[in-house]
Amino acid sequence: MADPKGFLTTPRREWPRRPVGERVRDWDEVCVPGALLPLVGAQADRCMDCGVPFCHEACPLGNLIPEWNDLVAREDWRAAAERLHATNNFPEFTGRLCPAPCEAGCVLAINQPAVTIKNVECAIADRAWEEGFAGPSPPERLSDRTVAVIGSGPTGLAAAQQLTRAGHTVAVYERDDRIGGLMRYGIPAFKMEKRHLERRIGQMRAEGTKFRTSTAVGRDVDAAALRARYDAVVVSTGATAWRELDVPGRELTGVHQAMEYLPLANRVCEGDLEASPLSAAGRDVVIVGGGDTGADCLGTAVREGAASVTQLDIYDRPGAERDEEAEPWPTYPKLYRLSPAHEEAGVLRTAPEAARDCDARLFAASTLRLTGDAEGRVRALHLAGVDAERRVRPGTERVLPAGLVLLALGFSGPDRQDGLVAGLGLELEPRGTIARDAGFATNVPGVFAAGDAARGQSLIVWAIAEGRAVAAAVDRYLSGGTTCLPAPVGPYDRPMTA
């Protein structure tokens, strides 16, 4: 640490966001371009270089956070980029999208605001690209082994990059027409612009990774034949089977899953469509589900020009402070958080009633039924307040106007209908995820499973960690028992809990 008193003299400051009125008129990232660099050195200098850095423990990737905080404070960007990339293939993704369990675990967070670790990570990653420190690293020599990676989300990309750099010949199969998984067609551009994805894909191509888009394994390519063609296969197909809303009226026109709605909006941003056929423009939108996917729908609907937006959360409104009994430091606490999308909906007062809470959420709210007009189009959502056991509280029933209802209720596991699971003969866990042993191996010899497909719905930082770890397992399998690749997590590791 360049200044040992930095944490005493410098208050926490985050990358400033653009004004709401400006940012809801475009799809660019919400933070002010160029405004991070001037403040990030002093912020990195708040790091205490702890003897036992809990930030490092709280990160599934085991990021070397105190090391790169010190290097940023000393303005040694090249060394910082090298230390950052030593544990994370795609820090510009996590620097923008991660909920930052490292900050919840930061020792400083015990009695004052944590170090802005995520901002520092993002600054190093962006600077690395600008300065040319993030060029391709092709292998010095090739093995004669081949690997097929199925699915091009963060898990598949991390696995493919690690295995390519280890010298294996890797082809990534993706059923969508573009690479990126949920980062491409799920997560909106205002959270992460797609140019960051393109740049990494370019780097990976230059290193030798091959990409086969618009190719669904199990449908366009026979799964068993693919297994026979390659020395090893990694299944990283995500958890795309969505949960349903089982209420009367679900069948009405205008009721859609979040992952039917978000990809179309993303395709408009990609220039594939003039306008989304499910656009929220001029409609009263109700989002069922209080999580991040729901927040992504919220920000998208606001930008599309919705007449009103309300987000329903079945859970009670969390507190502003950590519950020291249930979720003590250094665990990641459930807190009342105002994401940029909530900030936008609140400031625009698109839902006057909900906006009393400064955002568009209604907490402890359960959907009873949906009703429509004579043409079968949804017109209203009937809801009620619920207690902690989800029992309806009498007298709390009410009706919201609804021209578009978006379901953001989470995902249950990988797609079981696409022929991949059956074609390879993969065993599943009772909850529907792909079964694997302590070495990421499935029941089929030479086939490994990683990421949301095997772990269940998770986060990008876990996906990258799983991708790195499965690459080590595959490399060990191909090399007859040894590997130099790092394995930051095991298949049974979970986030820290009390």
Ligand SMILES: Cc1cc2nc3c(=O)[nH]c(=O)nc-3n(C[C@H](O)[C@H](O)[C@H](O)COP(=O)(O)OP(=O)(O)OC[C@H]3O[C@@H](n4cnc5c(N)ncnc54)[C@H](O)[C@@H]3O)c2cc1C
């Ligand atoms: C809307 C939304 C927003 C999110 N926002 C965040 C966030 O801000 N921060 C965060 O940390 N996490 C976020 N997440 C979670 C995060 O995106 C996932 O945990 C992560 O993408 C999982 O990575 P993955 O590679 O395992 O799977 P995915 O990203 O789902 O990728 C799987 C890929 O496999 C492909 N595929 C599936 N079957 C086949 C087949 N048979 N043949 C070929 N290809 C196939 C799919 O098309 C897909 O491209 C979000 C999730 C959603 C749904």
Ligand code: SF4
């Ligand atoms: S826990 Fe916080 S203060 Fe300590 S090393 Fe990590 S970032 Fe720095």
